[in-house]
Structure formats: C-alpha cells, structure tokens
Amino acid sequence: MLNVENVSVRFGGLVAVDNISLRTATDSILCIIGPNGAGKTTLFSVLSGFLKPTSGRVRFNDLEISSMPAHRVSLAGVSRTFQIVRPFRDLTVLDNVMVGAFAKASGYDEARERALAVLNEVGLYKKRDFLASYLTLPDLKRLEVAKTLATQPVYLLLDEVMAGLNLPEQHEVAAMIEKIHARGIGVLLVEHSLAMVQRLGQHVICMDSGRKIAEGTAAEVIRSEAVQVAYMGVGNVQAA
C-alpha cells in the first residue's frame, strides 16, 4: 500500500502541491491527470524521494519514504521514470538497463540476465548494443521504463512515458504497461492522453493548481464538471 497523507510542497510563495492525499495498492493502475503546472511531476518527485514535502508524509507499507533519500526510496521499491528522459547516453542500451539491474542483482551475470529479460519485455532487445544517444524518442521512453523496471520495483511511477508518441505508439506502450502490471507491479501514471487514461486508468485523480479536484474511475473523472473546466477548457470556451 502506497499512502500519501496530506502532502504539500511550497517553493517560496508558490504552492506546487496543496494538501494531496491518496492511496493505491499494487493491484491497481493509478492515473494522475491535470493541466500543465498542476503539480503532477512535483508530486512524483515527492513520492520518489527527490523532493521533501513541506508538510505531510508518504508511507510505503510501514516505511515512511518521504524522509528517505531518493536512492533508498528506489531500493525500497518505489521507482520513477523521468518525464524528460535521462538515459546514460554514452552507454549501450544493455548497460543502461544493467545499472538498474545491479540494484538487486548479486553479480554481473545475474544483472546481465535480468537486464536482457527486461529489454525483451519492453521491446528493445534488438537494440541492446546501441548507444543510448542513438535512440529515437519513443525508444528512449521505453529505455526509461526498462531501466526502472530492472530495479524490480513494487511500484512503478511513470511520468508521461507516452508524451510525444503518436496514437499507435501510445497503444503499444499501453500494452507494455498492462503486461508489467499483470506481473503484480503497482503502476502510477502521469498522463495527458485521455485515450490512454480511459484505457489504463482504473483509478484516476485530476489535479489543478496543486489541488486534487476530482477522483474516481476514468469515466467519472473525465465527465466531472471541475475537470471539464480545468483540463479541457470547456468553461473558457463558454465564457468566450
């Protein structure tokens, strides 16, 4: 159980995350949507230990992960990808994933085996000997997932892994995420594509200006008035 309790993050006068509470378990895919600047990525940074919340806390089972440094949160089992991809550019695809695999592997051979299995899973196996700097954006997004997946997370935090992909590519990635989730890994997803939210989001939260403005199933959240106004600009259109 991943438990976010009244988390707020302030940067000076700006409230990026405002009193957010949520819970999710490994058996569900949680989708966080919201307009740009809503605080989704900031919330992810708190969940993964890269940012300390100004107030509130995050608990993972009995661990209070909001007081731990990022690498320990990752080792505990909550691992994130980055919206702006962060490959190790001068390493091959395989070596990139092996860095993640070494987190839990006992030696070189085990790490390599695990990394190759993950590359197979995300569909990068044939490109394993490429330098990461040669990959296209869709492949870099897959590599982000592969690196994180290799650490054997309990919860996988995916920050806009489908941004910049066309619809068929998005569905490929969605299928990959469903496969990963079917293995028992909890998935938290920041996503803009409503088609993907409808396909994947069993549990959806919409944020705006740091606050949670709606929560429920994908259909409920997308239909709710607050979301229509904040996210799809329906209110603005009417006003204009």
Next chain:
Amino acid sequence: MLSKLTDSFRQQGAALWLGAAAVVVVAAVAAPWINPYYTRVMTMGLLCGYLAASWNLIGGYAGQMSLGHALFFAIGSYSVALLARLQDVPLVAALPIAVVLSVALAWIIASICFRYALRGIYFAVGTLLLAEIARILVINSDTLGRSQGLQIPAMEGARNFNFGSDLPFFYIFLAMAVALALFCLVLERCKLGYDLVALREQEEGAQALGVDTNAIKRMSFVISAGLTSVGGVVYAGLVRYVEPGYDLSLTITLFMVMGAVLGGRGTALGPFLGGVVVVIVQELLITVGSQFGTTSVSALAQMIYGLFFVVVLLVFPRGIVGQLLHRRIDRKATQGSVGATVEAS
C-alpha cells in the same frame, strides 16, 4: 573473478589488451639492456600513466573533475622525506602512513564537497584551491623545507628504496601499473563500476535506480587519493628530493589529467597510454629544445606541446583508447541492426 576478467577482456577489445600485454613484456625484458636514459623516460612514463589511471577513477569513471590531486601525490612524497629525518625508521614505513593520511584527508574533503553538492566546475576549483592552500602551508613551514624543499638522505637497503640503481623503480612502477589496470578491468564489470559511469552520465537518473551517488563519489575519490599517494611515495624514493614547486604544483595534476584525457577518460588502459605519451612528447621537446639551447626555442617547444594535445583531442575527442572502443561499439550496433532487419524480413 577469473570469468569477470576474461569477459571484460573480450568486451574491451582483446586486441587492445594483448597489445598492452606485449608492450609490457617487451619493456620488462628490454629494460636492463637499453640506454639508462630511455629506462628513465619509461619509468617516468609509467609513473605518469599510473597517476593518470589513479585520477581516472574519480575524474574519468565518476566524471568528477578533481584538480587537487597534487595534494595526495605530495602527501606520499613528503611522508618519505619527513620519515627520512627520523633515525631507524625504514622508508617503506612511509607507504602505510601516506595511504592512511591521504585516505583520511580525501574522506573529509569528499564528505564536505559532496555533502554540499559541489560538482562540475565548483568541485574542480574547490580541489584546486585545497592543493594551493597546502602549497602555501609548505612554503611557510621550516619543518617542510619551505620553497627549497627537502633532500632525502641516502640510507642503506631496499627497505629504504636504495637499490643501487634506478632500474628496480622501473619494475616497481610497471608492477603498479599492471595491478591498477587489472583493478580497473574488474571494476568495469562490478556494480561500483556501473554505478560510477551512471553517475557521470546522469546523476539523478542514477539515483532513481537506487545508486547512492554521494557514497560512490566519496568512495572513488578516496581510492583515487590513496593510489595517488602510493605514486608519490615511490617517486620520492626515486628522485630523493621533494619540493612544493613540483610535488604540489598544478603541473603534476595536469600531467594526470592530460594523461587520462589523452588516453581516454573512463577507460582502463587509456590513462597508461596517455601518461606515457605525455612524458615522451615532453622529453622529445626538451631534447630538441636543448639542442638549440636558446630559451625562445624551449618556449616554442612548449607551444608545440600544447598544440599537440589540441590536435590529438580534435582527432580523438574521447581520447585514443576511448575512440577505439567507441568505434567498436558503433560497429557492433550497426551489425546488430543489420541482423535485426534481416531477421524481420
């Protein structure tokens, strides 16, 4: 352990390692028979290579540009000089003392620098200034010989680094270089090696994968400092003289950096090749300069020296060995993709 070595051997380009092994064997056999001047140049080349490879652990693999490594070199050489002033203490005792001192100091420096996220140019300038502070301290201390430095009195016996000739130093540096190269080869196959490179490429990306980047920065800085001070100890045994103008100068740090950059940062063999090249080119230019015997020519030689590095780095931006390995990866990747297309069709 053995399988790690052979695997890494294959990945790193066996040809490169076989070439290096051949050079080591030839040099080891030839050393007693050739002109002592050449042995001396090779000895200094090996020292420079060894130092560059030590620096490479923090500056190459981990990508943290330390410009203060002269400090650790001087801890080694000054330990020898100061111990020589005590009666009945063999100079070899300087070795553990120097290693403990520099490891402790490196630990403190690293803890402070990395705790406050000093990286990039700030880490470079910070370490540079620490070495400079040490130099100023030495210049103002009578015990440490001020700017004139300290003569190391001759004492009998191998345990005082007195071998009756300089040849044994060649073999000592050769052994140190081989040991360090093998250490790097194994490192590249270990979690620590992977973590260091990940840290260099993308620090936050590494943290997200569970890498304690501060801890491994400190670890590599400490190992690097300890190894550098060993180089300083043996060097002082060889030249029998320490002075702040050399042992604590930016020049000695730049020898390490240039050796590593020229040969290939973050490669196991590159810094050794680079270090040897740095010393040979330097010697050649000194020889040519002294033929003419005018200061203007030696100034010209220095400019040629600088120009040489610019040209080499333009041709090999990743360093000589780095470029060779990179070309290998490229070839493998293109072959892989051709294979993939064939499979698909």
